[in-house]
Every structure is written in structure tokens, then in C-alpha cells.
Amino acid sequence: MAYSFKLNSLEQYNIAYKKSVEDPEGFWGDIASSFYWRKKWDKVLDWNFTEPKVEWFRNGKLNITENCIDRHLGTIGNQPAIIWEPNDPDEHHRVLTYRELHLKVMQFANVLKNNGVHKGDRVCIYMGMVPELAIAVLACARIGAIHSVIFGGFSAQSIADRLQDAHAEFIVTCDGAFRGNKEIPLKAVIDDALVQCKFVKKVIVLTRTRTPVSMLKGRDVWWEDEVRKVETMGNPDCAAAEMDAEDPLFILYTSGSTGKPKGVVHTVAGYMVWTTYTFVNMLQYNQGDIHFCTADIGWITGHSYIVYGPLAAGGTSLMFEGIPTWPDAGRFWDIIDKHQVNILYTAPTAIRSLMSFGNDPLIGKNLSSLKTLGTVGEPINEEAWHWYDENIGKKKCPIIDTWWQTETGGCLITNLAGVTPAIPGWATLPMPGVQPLLVDEKGEEVTEKDEHGMLKGNLCIKAPWPGILRTTYGDHQRCFTNYFATYPNLYFTGDGALKDENGNYRITGRVDDVLNISGHRIGTAEVENAINMHAGVVESAVVGYPHDIKGQGIYAFVIHNGAHADENLSRQDISQTVSKIIGAIAKPDKIQFVKGLPKTRSGKIMRRILRKIAEGEINNLGDTTTLLDPDVVDDIKNGRL
Ligand code: PRX
Numbered sequence: 001m002a003y004s005f006k007l008n009s010l011e012q013y014n015i016a017y018k019k020s021v022e023d024p025e026g027f028w029g030d031i032a033s034s035f036y037w038r039k040k041w042d043k044v045l046d047w048n049f050t051e052p053k054v055e056w057f058r059n060g061k062l063n064i065t066e067n068c069i070d071r072h073l074g075t076i077g078n079q080p081a082i083i084w085e086p087n088d089p090d091e092h093h094r095v096l097t098y099r100e101l102h103l104k105v106m107q108f109a110n111v112l113k114n115n116g117v118h119k120g121d122r123v124c125i126y127m128g129m130v131p132e133l134a135i136a137v138l139a140c141a142r143i144g145a146i147h148s149v150i151f152g153g154f155s156a157q158s159i160a161d162r163l164q165d166a167h168a169e170f171i172v173t174c175d176g177a178f179r180g181n182k183e184i185p186l187k188a189v190i191d192d193a194l195v196q197c198k199f200v201k202k203v204i205v206l207t208r209t210r211t212p213v214s215m216l217k218g219r220d221v222w223w224e225d226e227v228r229k230v231e232t233m234g235n236p237d238c239a240a241a242e243m244d245a246e247d248p249l250f251i252l253y254t255s256g257s258t259g260k261p262k263g264v265v266h267t268v269a270g271y272m273v274w275t276t277y278t279f280v281n282m283l284q285y286n287q288g289d290i291h292f293c294t295a296d297i298g299w300i301t302g303h304s305y306i307v308y309g310p311l312a313a314g315g316t317s318l319m320f321e322g323i324p325t326w327p328d329a330g331r332f333w334d335i336i337d338k339h340q341v342n343i344l345y346t347a348p349t350a351i352r353s354l355m356s357f358g359n360d361p362l363i364g365k366n367l368s369s370l371k372t373l374g375t376v377g378e379p380i381n382e383e384a385w386h387w388y389d390e391n392i393g394k395k396k397c398p399i400i401d402t403w404w405q406t407e408t409g410g411c412l413i414t415n416l417a418g419v420t421p422a423i424p425g426w427a428t429l430p431m432p433g434v435q436p437l438l439v440d441e442k443g444e445e446v447t448e449k450d451e452h453g454m455l456k457g458n459l460c461i462k463a464p465w466p467g468i469l470r471t472t473y474g475d476h477q478r479c480f481t482n483y484f485a486t487y488p489n490l491y492f493t494g495d496g497a498l499k500d501e502n503g504n505y506r507i508t509g510r511v512d513d514v515l516n517i518s519g520h521r522i523g524t525a526e527v528e529n530a531i532n533m534h535a536g537v538v539e540s541a542v543v544g545y546p547h548d549i550k551g552q553g554i555y556a557f558v559i560h561n562g563a564h565a566d567e568n569l570s571r572q573d574i575s576q577t578v579s580k581i582i583g584a585i586a587k588p589d590k591i592q593f594v595k596g597l598p599k600t601r602s603g604k605i606m607r608r609i610l611r612k613i614a615e616g617e618i619n620n621l622g623d624t625t626t627l628l629d630p631d632v633v634d635d636i637k638n639g640r641l
Helices: 010-022 024-032 064-068 070-076 098-114 131-143 156-166 186-194 223-232 268-283 300-312 331-339 348-355 382-392 476-484 524-532 567-581 607-615 631-638
Strands: 043-048 053-058 080-085 094-097 122-126 146-149 170-174 177-179 182-184 202-206 220-222 248-254 262-267 290-293 316-320 343-346 372-376 399-402 436-439 455-461 491-499 505-510 514-517 520-523 537-547 551-560 590-593
Touching (some): 024 268, 053 268, 064 300, 080 098, 080 131, 080 331, 094 098, 122 131, 122 156, 146 156, 156 262, 170 186, 248 268, 268 399, 290 300, 348 382, 436 491, 455 505, 476 491, 524 551, 567 590
Parallel strands (some): 080 316, 290 343, 343 372, 372 399
Antiparallel strands (some): 436 455
């Protein structure tokens, strides 16, 4: 497959960028023409950020799976679409060609239909990283059901909250999942969630670990049995549902600064065009390249750059079930060697973690197939960047630093591998179609440079790109309030950034109460709510602090009722509570018991002070005169962990 929209030089990037700003409709109309449409659009773009309303490719009709699978069958039907590497290196890997993927997606789409799933229904998918996860996602898209994948690390309570919000009546899960030396009992977690969700009609359970599970008559069915049923029905086809360009494709829940995660909604056509365009350009993908994105499909990175982007581009996507450090810290390098991987796209946390094992795990691993490296999800520190460059890329692979968000569908700011210059720690230039703007607290464009010649401000985007979120599920007002109300007529990212004189951007991190732990987004309010549910807790405040491996760690200041004298045990109990309410990813790294929290006279917690204490900057707390009780601060400083 030749990519008519691939940018091969800095000059081509500059021309494309200019056109995308001056004539977005002409620009995106041309790109969208290289996809398969049942019916073309009447109008490329209609939008305002006041409602907000964003409509791309109005009245266009298509199905994303025809673009991700069917249209490749005549040319590359026998090419691997998905290569799956299991958790246990001694188990056989699997390869699904486009032809095989086509059959399996149609088969499971028929299973969904047989189980009563219709176009527009929400299907929750809670699985480990097995090929059937990608199959389930695509099968939903095939029949127009809206998938909502929940990362396998979330707790029963988190699942129940999401099921209720989306009113999802169908679930696809596994008996269990393998991750490193752990077996995660996914179905049992679903069972716990469903105690609160009686509206769920069907649970389809794939066999993976063969952990004993309870199967409720009438509600729970085995994936394998259901597939057998549709096989005996004879006709293996499942026509793709004709979707409107703006029909929802999926919901993905993500954390914000309030306590309740929100369901970000992406729609069919814009998301497809955006993920394909960015995938091909940022990674400079060539037909036949083997692309290994190490994310989990439970996060946006997996949706966009394991499933939709690579498949729509007719690529080969490698999916890995396990973790980078099991059975040893050489696992990624083994996989690259074994499958002759050309592109590695991973998170700075993984790089820092692997770097901490030194270079022994690299001995004897042939990484010469690698052509391009990428990072995503959090800022990369220069030390990790150079380690990646020297030891993994052997100084011959361009590294891209891709900045984006669940809400943006695909990458917004990055260098293009080998085409536009890389700067360690900088995401650099906006993708064509993306118009960033740095504003101050009042929403005015920042024009004054700091002492280093940089502009510094809150990062906003001026106009829609095809992959922008359309709404937050069931609550459009919330979408407006979260993203479009802070600064009128701008999409506010929640991130701060620097811009140099050449137009390069460096993301400095969140400016709201959202943490980024190992590249995973977690709201401080969510963690506080969970901590406060512990019987012994009176009140708590959570902030982030720099963590060598995870980027940020969670530091919790907790007022305890003192019922249990053993502080360590209390800490463990609190962590366990957070694990139960949210999931293990949100467990605090540090819990400091305090007598009081620094509050203003109006009762607002001064997180700025807590942040400084957590960071260890105890002699530089700034103005504390507005505090209700300044003594509280000394007390906290003295007890710092
Ligand atoms: O703060 C930014 C950070 O991750 C946030 C988005 O998180 P999430 O929606 O979970 O999506 C992660 C995967 C795209 C952003 O607001 N972030 C993401 N990529 C980068 C980054 N920070 C710095 N550099 C990046 N490359």
C-alpha cells in the first residue's frame, strides 16, 4: 500500500502544514479520499468550540473494519496483520494474516449479534492482551456497537462505575489474564462488578488461563461455544454495518481533575483518518514493517497504534501479552530479535525501568532490525532518551517523542522520524492540522519570552483536527466544561508547555490536578475519594512527586482517626482500599499521617504547599500567610517521608 499522504521531507512537512491551516477542508478531503467509503461526504468540516460541535466528513458512510481489513484482502491478504507474543516465552506465538483476521472478526461479530448486540449498543471489553481483544474490538466496530475497553488493572468498583455510566449491557472478558508471574482473575472481578449492575444481559468469556470461574446460567457464555454455534450456522460472512462518519466508534474512560472518570467519545471517520495519518507519518511507516507498540489496548495508545492506525494502514502490528521485566529484563529485546521488529513505540517509564537493569539484558540480543523508536505518554528525561538512542537504536534510529491525549485520538505534537529534527525531551512540531497556542491564566496569548528565550504557557489548540473527542458520554456539558470553558474558543489540554524560537514545543506536564504515573493518568480527587472511603481516614490530600522510574509517584497526606496504632498496617490497609476502589495502579507510593492539612480561610487545601513538601523543597514553600493555621505546615514538614 502506497501512502499518498506520507511526508518524506521537512519541505513536504512545511508545505502540508501550511495547507492544513489555510485550507483544512481541501487538505483533509484529499487525505480522506484514500480510504474506502460507501458514500462520500457532503462537507469536510463544520465546527464551533462554543457548544462544542465538531463534524468531520458530514454524511459520509463507511465502516472502519472495511478500511482496516476488507480493503487489504485483495492485495495483502496473506500478510500478517497481528503477530501475538504470549506472556510465557515458551508458549507459541500466533500470527493472524489479514485473511484470518477478517474471518475471526466476522465470526465474533456474528457471535455478538447472536447474543443480542445491536448497532449503538455499548459493549464493555475487559480482557488481557490476547489477539481476541483486538478481534472483539473490531467485531464491535463491524456491527456498529460502541466498544468501551477497560484496562485489566481496574477494580470491580471502577468497572461498575463505567458500566453504569455507559449503560453497557454486554461484556466480553476472559477467565483470567497472564501478566508476568501473575494470573489476574478477570472474570471474578467482573462478577464482583456485576453485583451492582443487574442490567448486564450477557457476559462472553474467553478461555485463557483456565482459572476456575463461576458461570451464571442465562447470563454467562463461553466465547468458544458461541463461535462453534455460529460456525455450524454455515454462512461465515458478516456484512459490515453502514455507519455515519460521526457515529460513535468507542468510549474510553479517562481521569480528569474531578473524582469521576469521564467517557471520552470518538467517532468513526475522523478517528480513522487521524490515527492512520499520524501512524504513517510520525513513525514513517513502510508497508511490511513490523511495528511493536508496547501499550495495552486498555489505553488510548493501544486503540490508536496497536489496532486502528496500523491496520487501516495495512501494517503488521505486534501485540505483547506480558510485561518488559518477565521472565527477565531482556524480554523486549528478545521479542525484537525474534520477530525482527522494525519499530518500537513505548513509554519513558518502561525505558527508565529497563535502563535500571544495566546493559547485561542486552547481551546477545540482535536489535539490528530496528529502524525507528518512539515514546509516548509522559515527558522523557534526557538520560533515558540518550540511553534509548545509544543502546537500543545504536544511534542509527530516529526517536520520536509523541505528545497527545485520550481526547485527541492520536498524536498532535511530535517530530516525524528522520524527517523533522528530534530534540531530546521535546515533542517538537505540531502535526499538520494542529494549531497550538500558549496562553496565560487569563487566556491571552503568551508573547513575552522568558530569560531563556522561550514562550511559556498553558497549551491550547485553536481549531479541530479529525481525531478530536466529540463529547463525553451522556454529558455533553461536561465535555464543554472540561475542555472548552477555561478559555473561550480554545481546546484546553490541561498541559503546560514551552515553545522555542523555531516553533518547537516542550511539554512540561499537567497544570491541573491530574497525575501521570508511569504514563497512566490518575486524578488526585479520585485517589482522595478512594482513600477517604477507608474507615480510619478523616481526610486526605494527594499530590504527585518526582519518581525515578514512574516519572511521578503518588504522595498522600492523610488525617487518621488513630484507631490503629500500627502506622505501617494502616498504610497497607489504605493502599488495599485504593486498590479495591480504583485498582492497583492508583496505590499511593507514600502515605504520611498528619494532624491537619494546610487550608485557606475559605477551607481550600493549598496543594501547592503539599506539592513542595512532597518534592522535598521544604525551605521554599512560598507565601503561607493566607493559611488558616500556619503551624500545620511545620508539623507536616517535620513528619515528611
Ligand atoms: O500530560 C500529558 C501526558 O499524558 C497526558 C495524556 O494522558 P492520556 O490521556 O492517558 O494519554 C496518554 C497517551 C497518549 C497528557 O495530557 N503526555 C502524553 N504524551 C506526552 C505527555 N507528556 C509529555 N510528553 C509526551 N510525549
